[in-house]
Amino acid sequence: MKRFKAAIALPVVAALLASCAPPPLAPEEEVVHEEAAKEKTLQIPELQLQNNYYRNLLPFKEGEGRGLIVNNVYTKYDMQEVETGLLRLSTNYFSPDDHFFQEGQYIERDVLEAWLSRVSRDEKGLNPESSNTGQDEKNPLYLAHITEQNYLKRSGDNKVSLAGISIGLSLNSIYYNPEGKEIDIPDATVQEEGKKLAERIVKRMRNDLNIKEVPIVVALFKQEPRNSIVPGTYFAVGKADVGKEAVSEWTPINEEYVLFPGDGDKEYHRDMNQTFKKFKQDIDEYFPSFVSVIGRGFYKDGELQSLRVEIPIQFFGTSEVIGFAQHLTALVDKYFTTMQVEVSVTSVNGPEVLIVRKPGDEEPYVHIYNY
Numbered sequence: 001m002k003r004f005k006a007a008i009a010l011p012v013v014a015a016l017l018a019s020c021a022p023p024p025l026a027p028e029e030e031v032v033h034e035e036a037a038k039e040k041t042l043q044i045p046e047l048q049l050q051n052n053y054y055r056n057l058l059p060f061k062e063g064e065g066r067g068l069i070v071n072n073v074y075t076k077y078d079m080q081e082v083e084t085g086l087l088r089l090s091t092n093y094f095s096p097d098d099h100f101f102q103e104g105q106y107i108e109r110d111v112l113e114a115w116l117s118r119v120s121r122d123e124k125g126l127n128p129e130s131s132n133t134g135q136d137e138k139n140p141l142y143l144a145h146i147t148e149q150n151y152l153k154r155s156g157d158n159k160v161s162l163a164g165i166s167i168g169l170s171l172n173s174i175y176y177n178p179e180g181k182e183i184d185i186p187d188a189t190v191q192e193e194g195k196k197l198a199e200r201i202v203k204r205m206r207n208d209l210n211i212k213e214v215p216i217v218v219a220l221f222k223q224e225p226r227n228s229i230v231p232g233t234y235f236a237v238g239k240a241d242v243g244k245e246a247v248s249e250w251t252p253i254n255e256e257y258v259l260f261p262g263d264g265d266k267e268y269h270r271d272m273n274q275t276f277k278k279f280k281q282d283i284d285e286y287f288p289s290f291v292s293v294i295g296r297g298f299y300k301d302g303e304l305q306s307l308r309v310e311i312p313i314q315f316f317g318t319s320e321v322i323g324f325a326q327h328l329t330a331l332v333d334k335y336f337t338t339m340q341v342e343v344s345v346t347s348v349n350g351p352e353v354l355i356v357r358k359p360g361d362e363e364p365y366v367h368i369y370n371y
Contacts, residue, residue, distance in 0.1 A: 054087070054101035054151075057160070063103030063148065065112045072116065072145035073170055078223045081231035081257075082147050086168040086219055089237050089253070093217050094151040094164045104148025106165065106209055112146055115201070126197055140175030140183050142193040144223060146201070166217040167201065168234070169194055174225045187222075191236065194220040195250065198238070203245045216240045218247055230257040230296055254302070260295035268302055279335045283311070286327050306340040313347050318371060321345075325353045325368055332357055332364050 073079050087101075107115075114122045118141070120129030128139040146169060153163035171194045175183040198218040205211045219237040224230065233255040238247035258269055260276040280293045298306045316324065328343055332355055341364075345353035350369070357364035 054096045054099065057100050057102055057152065061102060061105065064105060064107060064109045065146070065148065066103065068109070068112065069145050069147070069170075074144075074223055074226045075228055075231070077229065077231035077257075078170070078221075081233065082145070082168055082170055082221055082223075083149075085221065085234050085255075086147055086149055086166055089219050089234060090149060090151065090164075090166045090217060093166070093215070093239060094153075099151045099153050099163060100160060102150040102152060104165075105150055106205070106211060107146065107148050111209075115146065115204075116143060126200060140172065140177075140185055142171055142175075142185070142190070143169060143197055144172050145170040162214050164215050164217065165205070165211065166219065167198075167205075168219050168221055169197055169201070170221045170223050171197075173222050173232070176226070182225075190222055191220070194236070195247075199246050202240045202247065206240075206243070206245050212243050215242055219253075229294070230259050233257060254300065256299045258297045258299060260297060260307075266302075268299070268304070272297060272304055275335055279331055282331050282334075283328070287313070287324065304339050307336060307342070309341065309343040311343065311345045313345060313352065315347055315349065316352070321352055321368060322371070325355070325366060328353065329355055329364055329366055 069079050069082065073082060111124075114124040115126050117125035118127045118129055119125040126143050127141045131139045146167060149166040149168075150162060151164045151166070152160045155161040171190050173185055173187075173190060175185060177183060198220065202216055202218060205216060217237065217239050219234045221232060221234045223232040234253050235255075236250045236252055238250040240247050258272075260273055261280060262269075262273060276295050283293055293309065293311050295307055295309045297304050311328075313324075324345070328345070332341055332343060336357065338359060340359065341355075341357050343353070343355040344351065352369055354367045354369075355364050
């Protein structure tokens with residue numbers, strides 16, 4: 001029988017930040033951030049939760065564009081993946097071992113809003129002007145949002161300075177015109193326009209914002225339609241080296257999110273889909289009146305990296321929740337042994353059970369809330 005551990009497990013796809021870490025065991029180190037003519041005293045948290053998590057400089061400073069993503073990106077799933085996906089990609093350029101994270105501070109809010117506008121509305125706008133018909137079928141909005149992340153590094157005794165910037169460009173795959181009509185944007189057009197936008201933005205950052213002495217990483221994100229319940233993904237990334245006004249080379253990214261159960265259009269989707277259907281059938285046999293059992297798989301280069309499962313339930317008594325958690329844990333052991341998996345059980349009262357298993361673990365971590 002599986003042993004239930006009285007510790008809250010970390011979600012598999014949690015954001016790659018340690019800003020919500022518990023208080024460090026040792027005093028936090030104070031450093032000075034050299035920023036133009038200003039110097040600010042900041043603190044470096046002593047604790048780093050995992051090797052691929054960046055440490056935030058404290059006190060936390062909100063980014064210039066904070067909150068704009070809610071209006072610019074279609075779904076909550078895309079909002080999360082735009083940020084966490086860019087963090088994940090940034091680890092290939094700015095190592096979490098010696099870099100610290102800060103939300104974007106260099107593209108000011110009014111500048112960001114101007115860049116996201118149509119050029120017919122603002123001369124700095126990066127989106128095409130409106131068509132004469134007002135339908136905008138030939139001139140859709142390509143650029144939905146710009147996410148900026150800053151990475152700092154020690155530059156001397158007790159000093160840190162900007163070492164690099166990552167930029168995520170959220171691109172529309174479907175444009176909804178003012179009348180609500182859906183205008184599909186072909187993948188080839190998304191890629192072409194995204195790379196053009198990247199060149200213009202890097203050039204502006206070098207010249208208009210005077211950011212010349214650090215590399216700028218740019219990643220292109222294709223967002224999903226408004227009704228999607230899986231996030232979009234980044235499909236290309238490149239770097240403009242110090243002082244360069246253009247990305248030197250684009251690297252394709254082969255990542256995707258897949259909904260289970262579903263049809264799946266690739267062989268490796270179908271195999272996992274059959275496994276998930278068996279998992280769901282075993283759940284239905286235990287308690288047949290579930291609203292749904294939904295899985296979201298994250299694939300990289302054709303390999304399933306992680307799986308998140310959401311199970312909404314009706315109100316259960318405490319003993320029934322415990323029994324159901326035990327049953328679920330046995331099913332996780334049975335069906336998902338080679339990947340990271342997170343199972344979240346919720347009710348109208350909020351979260352009920354969290355089960356997390358990582359490859360190599362002898363048994364899953366299980367947390368029963370309010371017990």
